[in-house]
Amino acid sequence: MRLLLDECLDHRLRLHFAGHDCVSAKHAGLAGLKNGQLLDAAEAAGFDVLITADQEIPYQQDLRKRHISILVLCGRTNRRTDLEQLIPAALSALAVMKPGEVVEVRDTG
DSSP states (O other): OEEEEOTTSOGGGGGGOTTSEEEETTTTTOTTOOHHHHHHHHHHTTOSEEEEOOSSHHHHSOOTTOSOEEEEEEOSSSSHHHHHTTHHHHHHHHTTOOTTOEEEEEOOO
16 A cells, blocks of 8 residues: 655654555655645555644545545654554554545544
8 A cells, every 4th residue: 555644744654654655745756735735646646545643634625536545643742752652553544444535543542
């Protein structure tokens, strides 16, 4: 599965998605794009999932006709150490996500 890490996330998180082709928006040449433009470019580049911490993007975009899904990491903060704790649940969510779907992975602690 091709995963795109949003700019709001530490690029080192990509190392935790073993078994997936995971790159940062900067590395993919998509830095600076916001919301709809980012989703359009990510779909055109063949990404399956956008991973973000932006909890508003699912409400700002109509995903019903999209092929890309959005995985929202909702940690206590957006620091890498807090988001790393969500990785096991994120990997489980990726295994069952469908195109155009939004899944939020929350810190339960």
